[in-house]
Amino acid sequence: MTQVQSVDRTLSILEILAANSEGLRLTELSKEMDLAKSTVHRLLKTLISKGYVQQNEKNGTYQLGLQCLVLASSLLNNLDIRTVAKEALHTLAESAKEVVHLCLHDKNEVVYIDKVESNQTLRMYSQIGRRAYMHCTGVGKVLLSGFTQDEVEQMVANKGLPKFTETTITNKDELFHELTMIKEKGYAIDEQEHENGIRCIAAPIFNHDHQVVAAISIAGPTERVTKERVEGLLAEEILKQSKLISQRLGYVKK
CATH class of the missing domain: 1.10.10.10 (Winged helix-like DNA-binding domain superfamily/Winged helix DNA-binding domain)
Structure with a gap:
């Protein structure tokens, strides 16, 4: 050339x-x-x-x-998050052998905007376009970790903290503690908080302004997505891919 x-x-x-x-x-x-x-x-x-x-x-x-x-x-500003994240989502789904989601925050709710299916059978709530509460999902809690305290308070006042399972967080102080832990670890775990029998790990996507703009997750039945697997290999994989997506959006760690 x-x-x-x-x-x-x-x-x-x-x-x-x-x-x-x-x-x-x-x-x-x-x-x-x-x-x-x-x-x-x-x-x-x-x-x-x-x-x-x-x-x-x-x-x-x-x-x-x-x-x-x-x-x-x-x-x-013109980067499309679904296009940017597509390769990473497929890589994550292939390595985890579980369903992978990409989600955004809208009006104090989680919106599922992309999903890569696993080749293993899994029936769960999520599908593209559906909405969910933020306090009881891994992706929701990750997105909330980017909120200010006042914004979290407003979300709680607006949506409440309804109970879906025995492990759903329904106490505001407990939610704030959980968000602190998520910031420290870099990922969130949904311990059957929205659906019984489903465990999930989620990580944040940052933009060039260091804002949490999206979240990705790996979800599966508790017999496959064990606590040991979540806190080991799956945590390593999801953090790796969330970092790659963030970098493609212009994020540079301080």
Whole structure:
């Protein structure tokens, strides 16, 4: 494939400046690119005129400009979570041999927006488009872990904490304790809290602003999805895939 030299050099400038957040002087850029200062300066002038590079008036260093942020924000805002997560969901379903879900939060409820079926028989509540309470599902609790305390209080006031099984969390203080534990571990477990006989592990999906924007889960019958399996291999696998999806949405761990 034929490359356009000026475009290649221009992109190299942006990549080098992206790797040097404190900025670089013209001499440093020229040396890094092994190009004459006059050539680099011409390219910088064009980038500055378009807003992709800015020059610090105090020390003369060059840094990325705000137009780069505009492009990045446009890309991130137009990413479709289902498309981004698709490969990871299938990988997770294949490795876990259980059903995998992708869920969002809407109006203090969980909405199932994608599902990869297991080749093993499983009958459970979930299907694409259905809604569920947040306090009694793994995905719901993961999404709640990204809420502020006031937002959790509002959810409880709005939806209540209805009981579905003997293990459903119905006490607000217990729910707050559970959310603290989820933040520490990085995942949530639904211990038959919504459906008897079904155990689930869920993990959060973060966006470029470090916000919890979605959740993925692995669910199955308790005889297959044992506590030991959940806290071992399944926890490792779901955290790996949730991290990959988050990174594709622009998330960078602080």
